[in-house]
Amino acid sequence: MEDDRRVLLRAMFDAAVGAAAPALCVPPHLPAPPKGRTIVVGAGKAAAAMAAAVEAHWRGPIEGLVVTRYGHGAPTKFIRVVEASHPVPDAAGPAAARAILDLVSGLSADDLVLCLISGGGSALLALPDGEITLADKQAINRALLRSGAHIGEMNCVRKHLSAIKGGRLAVAAAPARVVSLIISDVPGDDLSVIASGPTVPDATSQADARAVLEKYCIEASPAVLNQLSNPAAETPKPGDPRFANVANVLIATPQMSLDAAAAVARAAGFAPIILGNAIEGEARECGIVHAGVALQAAGFGQPIEPPCAIISGGETTVTVRGKGRGGRNAEFLLSLAIALDGRADIFALAADTDGIDGSEDNAGAIIGPDTLRRAASAGIDVVKLLADNDAYAAFSALGDLIVTGPTRTNVNDFRAILVPARTA
Numbered sequence: 001m002e003d004d005r006r007v008l009l010r011a012m013f014d015a016a017v018g019a020a021a022p023a024l025c026v027p028p029h030l031p032a033p034p035k036g037r038t039i040v041v042g043a044g045k046a047a048a049a050m051a052a053a054v055e056a057h058w059r060g061p062i063e064g065l066v067v068t069r070y071g072h073g074a075p076t077k078f079i080r081v082v083e084a085s086h087p088v089p090d091a092a093g094p095a096a097a098r099a100i101l102d103l104v105s106g107l108s109a110d111d112l113v114l115c116l117i118s119g120g121g122s123a124l125l126a127l128p129d130g131e132i133t134l135a136d137k138q139a140i141n142r143a144l145l146r147s148g149a150h151i152g153e154m155n156c157v158r159k160h161l162s163a164i165k166g167g168r169l170a171v172a173a174a175p176a177r178v179v180s181l182i183i184s185d186v187p188g189d190d191l192s193v194i195a196s197g198p199t200v201p202d203a204t205s206q207a208d209a210r211a212v213l214e215k216y217c218i219e220a221s222p223a224v225l226n227q228l229s230n231p232a233a234e235t236p237k238p239g240d241p242r243f244a245n246v247a248n249v250l251i252a253t254p255q256m257s258l259d260a261a262a263a264v265a266r267a268a269g270f271a272p273i274i275l276g277n278a279i280e281g282e283a284r285e286c287g288i289v290h291a292g293v294a295l296q297a298a299g300f301g302q303p304i305e306p307p308c309a310i311i312s313g314g315e316t317t318v319t320v321r322g323k324g325r326g327g328r329n330a331e332f333l334l335s336l337a338i339a340l341d342g343r344a345d346i347f348a349l350a351a352d353t354d355g356i357d358g359s360e361d362n363a364g365a366i367i368g369p370d371t372l373r374r375a376a377s378a379g380i381d382v383v384k385l386l387a388d389n390d391a392y393a394a395f396s397a398l399g400d401l402i403v404t405g406p407t408r409t410n411v412n413d414f415r416a417i418l419v420p421a422r423t424a
Helices: 002-020 047-057 092-104 134-147 151-157 168-173 206-215 220-229 254-267 281-298 328-340 371-377 380-387 391-398
Strands: 040-043 063-069 077-085 114-115 176-181 247-252 271-279 308-315 347-352 364-367 412-419
Touching: 002 254, 002 347, 002 412, 040 047, 047 077, 047 114, 063 281, 077 092, 092 328, 134 151, 134 220, 151 206, 168 176, 168 308, 220 281, 254 281, 254 308, 254 412, 271 281, 281 308, 281 328, 281 412, 328 347, 328 364, 328 371, 328 380, 328 391, 328 412, 347 371, 371 391, 380 391
Parallel strands: 040 063, 040 114, 063 077, 114 176, 176 247, 271 308
Antiparallel strands: 308 412, 347 364, 347 412
């Protein structure tokens, strides 16, 4: 029975990932070929797989370049794939971003720029603007990742330090037609936040970006502060006529993936309930809340009668105070296990659909009612490890990490809790 629960949770996760596979979601949304040239550019953890899907279904000549995370590449013939560092950029990212701007410059209204955008694109398209250096961008990225800032706040800052994000890629491509095919990895599917919206006008301001730095007490270099105070460096805004020939199309979302997982649970006899596709907050606090929902279902049949599958998506955050290897899904799950305290025969899984939980080699982890008992038997102090942001170490020692390798897509985090039928 225990193995069955673990197999079901993994099948639900695989269905969530599969629903966002570029080979499935890209082809139905491809535009008609233009009279002129077709230039394909893009960035994100799914960018290479998206490029391969375009090549497999495109009729006519095609060229271009996409940038993805190291290890997330895919074979292509006509669209060059560049790999770069994520979540903290390295020199390969700015070089790729500069090459992308060169590719889309000087086009005509008869040409088409097909942009392939997915989560992770913000760090991968790290092209510093003005006097900002790559070192400045790296320092800001590291500070934001440790601060507990949510993705919208982080990308607000990133857009205002970039020469390509925050709508600037679309502006550079004008007057060519721009069609962006976008896989969402952000709560609410905000187009301007996904990969920091390189083809989307930016409603946030330099003042908003400065406020984020102040809120999280992030020190910035003089070049960064100057950039965030220079009116000439503001991002292009909604209503700008240069976006008149731009179409941004969502082709895969977290909700679609949660629905696919719910269908798997239902077929296995577990009534699914989706708590939300955009849940944010501290990972460990979300773990406690999810535990409360699971225990209420197990004890009282509320908000749903078990056997049930409690499902959620979104992107939690971790305010790093310890020195552990962490990962937001592992931290959520360890907090959940502690809060459940081995009760009610409950199993759960939490994993990132891109296959990488933060910066580690695992997608996430899995727990069962014996997790705390096995940890105690192995001399693992789960409370201490959680306090040190070291949930990875706990699940690694228990053999409960989920390792998928890069999935080449990204619709954010997936969480599922299986609650058995109540006993009389």
